[in-house]
Amino acid sequence: MKLDRRAALIAGLTLPLAAGAQTAPPGVSDKPAPAGLAEPVETIDLWPKDAPGRPATLPVEKIDQRSSDPLVADRSVSGIATPRLVAFRPRIANGASVLVMPGGGYSRIVIDHEGYDLARWLVARGFTAYVLFYRLPGEGWAAGPDVALADAQRAVRLIKTRAIRDGLDPGRVAAIGFSAGGHLCADLATRFAARTYDPVDPSDKLIARPTVAAPIYPVISMTLPVAHGGSREKLIGKHASATLEAAHSPDRNVTKETPPCFLVHAEDDGVVPVENSLLFRAALRAAGVPVETHLFTHGGHGFGIRKAAGKPAELWPELFLNWARTQGFA
Template sequence: MKKLALVLVFISVSASAQDAIVPLWPNVVPNQNMDTDEKEQVEYRESGIIWVTNVQKPTLEVYLPAKGNANGKAVVIFPGGGYSGLAYDWEGRDIAKALNGNGVAGIVAKYRLPRSKSIVADQQLVPLQDAQRAIRIVRSKAKEWNLAENEIGIMGFSAGGHLASTLGTHFEDVVYPAQDVIDGISARPDFMALIYPVITLMEPAVNMGSRESLVGKEPTMEQLNYLSNEKQVKDNTPPTFLLHAADDNPVPVENSLMFFEALKVHNIPTTMHIYPSGGHGFSLGHKNKGLKNWLDLFVAWLDNLD
């Protein structure tokens, strides 16, 4: 009987680590044909990374700190993957759990990818549709999840950093028809953290894989300008934390440098950390003594935001 009780306690504690999975679109998923035979794929790679492709039903996976530790702040996390997949644990769940240890709610967005066969139109807008809806849902749940409505931000990695910077510069754009009262809530993040982000779709600093997945091989100049986010910074763009390694080959450090310069022009409070080495896709950086404390820098920055 004692063994059974111990098992039940362990199951209860384990289940509480993940608080909820919330669908982004309870009614109609915009720009999507739900009748295709395409299935979401989850691959467990040799590297240990969980790789998700063909997202059909975008969700939020919610990780909340214990109420006694919570500081009311929340971060919606957009994993990277070149807009062709999502490094779901490496740049998603692991980040959410690390934020919980600092009293911050971590909420992982499983967003749709533009090259899915289910997408029927405006493929380049589909990730932004999900991102806008994600932050609106989190804000609508602020009281239920013990959050401060004005301390809800975003974090994105690589192509997820491009999506985060797209949300941070296009939060006022109407990119889908309103479905319910949630869509009347502001989609402006209160802050954003961009970790080795794709920012520009322009050469020579473009990550071509992300660009082709998002806008195809023959994009129009209008598409490139609209989604080159260094060109889209405005006076109401949120305060921004930037992190990059100078030896990042897939996503050149110039992406962060260009965004920093644009933010500076518009007097947006900005902190940027450029590391001499670290490459690309280092996540929490635990195996690199020069990088492993970057999350502490972010948390300290967050604590000092006005």
């Protein structure tokens, strides 16, 4: 697509054209995808060279296929050494973009039911969707518990940069995250201005604040017993201090600058207690930040889109879009 340099200059940026081949999406194989669900092919590496703060030994990507049904993909990936966005583009774009952050307890990243499934749903409604494969905090990166946030901040900035180039609206970029990805989404919403990496190019002049944020059955608190133990251990360590817990609990970091938020949780979630969403909601309300909250009696954890089918919780994506319209996004 042609680069609109005039728009770039108006925005105060000089946009570089993509240099060289981008890293393939996680999980690409020679096996055919389920009928009607073509695998994505467009990726955007987050960093122009190596990701910052690389460990002495880089992690190696590993794919785990948890589905025994050849027509249903249920993959996860760990060992992200090259963090990247996987782009899904609609035939006719409505101008808005969505950053999707799947969960996985900060030990892996779910590819399909919290990533590609939602991206395809969004694309069918005119949104440009980007699934983020972020670095994991337990894999030796120098940024430690801020490494995934650094990738999320960089992702928002690149999405806004490419929106300027592609004729989309850089003022309409939503963030949606699930479980541990919901923690990352809430962390981004509350700490979008935190300096987690040194600027690498003009994109880093852009603010990393999303227009709206939707943490879905999110990990929020890092304080036990409300915290999800696995995510807490991977993010800040098993014996983290109260100070470190507070620094990485989004409910402790809400300000009036936090974007409007949309929360979804099931009351019977046996993995991440519903109190996580309630704590975040209370903090948002105390700061005067608009928040919409939907609590479902049944749904469990990790329902995404496909596992919510046939339950009241299956309505959450439509509820999100209806709410987002009231916030000037959709």
